[in-house]
Amino acid sequence: MASRKKVLLKVIILGDSGVGKTSLMNQYVNKKFNNQYKATIGADFLTKEVMIDDRLVTMQIWDTAGQERFQSLGVAFYRGADCCVLVYDVTSPSSFKNLESWRDEFLIQASPRDPENFPFVVIGNKVDLADSRTVPTKRAQQWCSEKNNVPYFETSAKEALNVEQAFQTIAKNALAREKEQDTYEDVPSIVNVGNDQNRPQSSSCNC
Amino acid sequence: MNEQVEFEKSEVYIHDKPIEEDINGLLIEPEKVGGRLQIVKNKYSNFIRFLPNGSEASAPDDWTLVMNSSVLSYSKDTTNETCTIENKKNLNKYKYQFDIHELSSVRRIYQGYGIPCIVFMLLDGRLLPEFYFYKGGSKEFLYALKEYLVFKKDVADPRLWSVQPQNGEKFRQSLYELSLFSEQRENVMKKFLNEPVQSTLLGFSKVTNILRDVIKPTESSSKSQFYTQDFNLDKQEQSDEISDLMDSLIDDNIHSTQNDGYEMVTKVDLGPMPDLNRGPALKKEDIVFDHNGKILQPEKIKQIIFRGGVENGSRKFIWKFLLNYFDWDSTDQSRTEKRKMRFDDYYRMKQQWQTITEEQKAKFSLLKERESLIEKDVQRTDRIQEQFKMDDSKHLIEMKDILMTYNMYNFDLGYVQGMSDLLAPIMVIMENEVDSFWCFAGFMNKKELNFEMDQLDIKLQLNNLKILIEFFDSKFSDYLDKNDSSNMYFCFRWILILFKREFSFREINTLWEVIWTDLPCKNFHLLICISILLMKKDDIMSNNYGFNEILKFINDLSGRIDLEKSLKHAEGLYLQLKNYPNVPYNICEIVGLSVDITKELEQIQSRLLSTDFNEENKLTPTSSFHSLKKHDDSAELLDHLN
Numbered sequence: 001m002a003s004r005k006k007v008l009l010k011v012i013i014l015g016d017s018g019v020g021k022t023s024l025m026n027q028y029v030n031k032k033f034n035n036q037y038k039a040t041i042g043a044d045f046l047t048k049e050v051m052i053d054d055r056l057v058t059m060q061i062w063d064t065a066g067q068e069r070f071q072s073l074g075v076a077f078y079r080g081a082d083c084c085v086l087v088y089d090v091t092s093p094s095s096f097k098n099l100e101s102w103r104d105e106f107l108i109q110a111s112p113r114d115p116e117n118f119p120f121v122v123i124g125n126k127v128d129l130a131d132s133r134t135v136p137t138k139r140a141q142q143w144c145s146e147k148n149n150v151p152y153f154e155t156s157a158k159e160a161l162n163v164e165q166a167f168q169t170i171a172k173n174a175l176a177r178e179k180e181q182d183t184y185e186d187v188p189s190i191v192n193v194g195n196d197q198n199r200p201q202s203s204s205c206n207c
Numbered sequence: 208m209n210e211q212v213e214f215e216k217s218e219v220y221i222h223d224k225p226i227e228e229d230i231n232g233l234l235i236e237p238e239k240v241g242g243r244l245q246i247v248k249n250k251y252s253n254f255i256r257f258l259p260n261g262s263e264a265s266a267p268d269d270w271t272l273v274m275n276s277s278v279l280s281y282s283k284d285t286t287n288e289t290c291t292i293e294n295k296k297n298l299n300k301y302k303y304q305f306d307i308h309e310l311s312s313v314r315r316i317y318q319g320y321g322i323p324c325i326v327f328m329l330l331d332g333r334l335l336p337e338f339y340f341y342k343g344g345s346k347e348f349l350y351a352l353k354e355y356l357v358f359k360k361d362v363a364d365p366r367l368w369s370v371q372p373q374n375g376e377k378f379r380q381s382l383y384e385l386s387l388f389s390e391q392r393e394n395v396m397k398k399f400l401n402e403p404v405q406s407t408l409l410g411f412s413k414v415t416n417i418l419r420d421v422i423k424p425t426e427s428s429s430k431s432q433f434y435t436q437d438f439n440l441d442k443q444e445q446s447d448e449i450s451d452l453m454d455s456l457i458d459d460n461i462h463s464t465q466n467d468g469y470e471m472v473t474k475v476d477l478g479p480m481p482d483l484n485r486g487p488a489l490k491k492e493d494i495v496f497d498h499n500g501k502i503l504q505p506e507k508i509k510q511i512i513f514r515g516g517v518e519n520g521s522r523k524f525i526w527k528f529l530l531n532y533f534d535w536d537s538t539d540q541s542r543t544e545k546r547k548m549r550f551d552d553y554y555r556m557k558q559q560w561q562t563i564t565e566e567q568k569a570k571f572s573l574l575k576e577r578e579s580l581i582e583k584d585v586q587r588t589d590r591i592q593e594q595f596k597m598d599d600s601k602h603l604i605e606m607k608d609i610l611m612t613y614n615m616y617n618f619d620l621g622y623v624q625g626m627s628d629l630l631a632p633i634m635v636i637m638e639n640e641v642d643s644f645w646c647f648a649g650f651m652n653k654k655e656l657n658f659e660m661d662q663l664d665i666k667l668q669l670n671n672l673k674i675l676i677e678f679f680d681s682k683f684s685d686y687l688d689k690n691d692s693s694n695m696y697f698c699f700r701w702i703l704i705l706f707k708r709e710f711s712f713r714e715i716n717t718l719w720e721v722i723w724t725d726l727p728c729k730n731f732h733l734l735i736c737i738s739i740l741l742m743k744k745d746d747i748m749s750n751n752y753g754f755n756e757i758l759k760f761i762n763d764l765s766g767r768i769d770l771e772k773s774l775k776h777a778e779g780l781y782l783q784l785k786n787y788p789n790v791p792y793n794i795c796e797i798v799g800l801s802v803d804i805t806k807e808l809e810q811i812q813s814r815l816l817s818t819d820f821n822e823e824n825k826l827t828p829t830s831s832f833h834s835l836k837k838h839d840d841s842a843e844l845l846d847h848l849n
Binding site: 017018035036037038039041042043044045060065066067069070072073076092094 | 576579580583584586587588590623624625627628658659660661662665666694696699700703704708754755758759762
């Protein structure tokens with residue numbers, strides 16, 4: 001039986017600079033949009049209480065800096081994540097292309113247990129800018145299906161389109177993960193020195 | 208027998224199978240192999256060894272150095288070789304031994320059951336199985352290891368301790384060059400200035416060890432010999448008195464904490480915080496020129512700025528000096544010439560990127576990428592400021608142009624987020640594109656390392672911040688350690704963009720001016736961080752904030768920090784340091800306080816030589832005692848000295 005203790009779900013939002021990570025978080029938590037959010041320096045988080053399947057959970061949503069060089073300090077935040085949200089901008093092909101490395105980077109730095117089944121959610125943001133859209137839905141869907149069927153959402157943080165739905169799924173998947181993990185406080189992790197290109201290994205072995 | 212077990216921890220276990228979860232979510236008890244984890248010394252080197260219970264009978268000398276989880280690391284030349292292997296086959300699988308110098312890093316974690324566990328990684332990348340310390344003692348083991356190796360705690364992951372490579376040789380050398388008890392002292396200062404902090408600390412720690420060994424003789428004959436010959440002490444009793452005295456000094460008066468593999472032993476009674484006043488801002492009338500237009504007494508002007516900032520009307524002029532646009536000894540004429548040159552230079556560089564065609568850009572993805580990043584950030588930098596408010600403001604275009612031109616000027620660094628934050632206040636003061644650019648470039652010259660790809664300098668600054676906290680408030684420092692916050696990451700934003708997001712535009716002008724004077728010491732911005740943290744630490748500690756909450760709390764301080772108070776307090780901290788006689792060397796290094804090491808060492812030596820052992824007061828801790836770390840090669844050193 002799952003206990004009814006208070007659950008905290010840690011969600012990390014990653015993606016290139018300017019894809020709308022801060023905006024998505026603020027739209028979801030505060031129902032606000034502002035197109036002049038400052039570039040995130042370092043990291044910050046917001047919390048929101050939500051009901052998932054009759055269960056009250058607190059989501060702690062982490063917003064991080066999008067520029068690559070700041071990722072080396074990210075490990076402190078990735079630890080203990082229950083779900084990772086990968087965001088790209090549907091008007092920016094490079095931000096879509098970089099999802100792969102964001103995913104890899106997360107798995108390396110967070111070293112989650114059972115990385116193959118770690119819950120990711122992909123968000124294509126800024127669909128309100130339909131005229132300048134360059135990444136077709138199909139392409140994104142295909143990528144997601146290749147990655148062990150990662151759930152995919154297209155949102156507009158500006159127009160509050162689909163944001164709620166995306167985060168519902170994020171919360172659900174994070175909670176499922178949490179339940180699974182309940183008894184683990186700290187997961188085994190591989191020391192990964194200087195070889196970032198390596199795909200993270202599963203910590204379990206067959207010896 | 209040619210080897211000696213120097214440290215041993217029993218009741219250590221390897222799990223045969225990794226901890227697994229069954230369908231009901233319960234943990235399956237893993238197969239455990241119990242044994243002893245040892246540090247062993249033979250004539251060649253030191254080894255870390257795991258000895259499963261019941262396998263100890265074999266001849267230890269013959270163990271191979273390298274192991275592999277599936278290969279036996281076992282001996283050959285005992286007579287009952289086959290028999291032994293046969294009998295102990297299963298257990299031998301779990302024997303591990305490797306040379307201590309093969310160790311790359313150690314990670315100490317808590318596994319599923321909350322059992323402390325140590326993971327060794329070797330230089331070739333291999334991982335040993337996790338060693339579980341069922342009865343505790345993992346920390347003790349790590350401390351024992353620190354006697355042999357120099358570790359550095361990872362800034363981002365406090366559980367990870369990396370072995371610092373090759374330092375052993377360096378330290379030994381630097382210690383010889385210290386010439387503690389010989390005549391060549393002139394090299395000492397130079398050596399210390401050239402050596403990084405760590406080797407300095409270690410050098411000192413060795414000094415301390417020599418002193419301790421001298422005072423507290425061990426079984427080592429060479430040490431005893433040294434001790435009787437050079438100090439003419441031949442009675443055990445006397446030495447015991449001294450060692451008791453040493454111990455009492457260390458135990459009672461000196462606070463001890465651990466950081467980065469060094470044991471910091473500091474006694475901090477800095478006295479009361481000096482009562483300081485800030486002064487009035489620099490006025491136009493304060494700036495006096497000679498007949499050529501050269502500024503008189505620039506040092507005095509910097510002093511005024513340090514105390515009170517600059518009046519808004521004089522900023523446009525004086526910032527150009529603070530940001531090395533003009534030299535302080537420039538004349539009217541040289542400034543006019545320089546400015547003209549600067550204009551030409553700027554427009555030449557601006558043209559470089561402006562003349563790139565779309566076609567060319569399509570094949571120049573790096574430039575395109577940077578341009579897009581700059582455009583995004585310009586749209587969201589200080590838009591509440593009057594100058595940047597309107598979407599069609601010419602200042603937004605200017606900002607982009609300056610950042611794009613800076614990208615051409617310093618293409619290796621390029622554009623990094625945070626730069627636009629540093630630029631905006633300068634633009635507001637300068638009201639001119641070219642002047643803004645060069646002042647920004649001057650600012651970037653000071654802060655460039657913050658934006659480097661490897662982020663090493665930021666990590667170093669965060670680390671220095673922790674060292675300072677440890678010195679000024681060891682209790683708060685301990686609190687941060689216990690709450691996973693010893694990486695000081697929550698100060699990242701403060702440091703990266705020099706508090707830009709923490710204060711109002713008006714205040715940031717003053718704060719930056721103060722910092723740009725480079726007064727009163729190196730890294731004054733770190734003392735400002737400390738000052739703010741010390742003012743807020745009670746909130747953090749009384750609310751029992753952990754890593755997440757501390758970060759949130761610090762982020763949310765934005766706009767609520769008293770600048771004048773922080774500056775006063777930071778200056779007070781500096782003065783306390785300056786007036787404190789025994790500032791640890793690493794602190795001196797951080798803030799750039801000079802230390803006369805030669806004098807210090809002479810003092811220690813003369814104190815030792817003339818110590819009257821009945822007078823307790825003569826042995827007071829000096830800065831050399833602030834860092835203690837035991838080393839076994841002091842005996843070697845003594846041989847060398849003898």
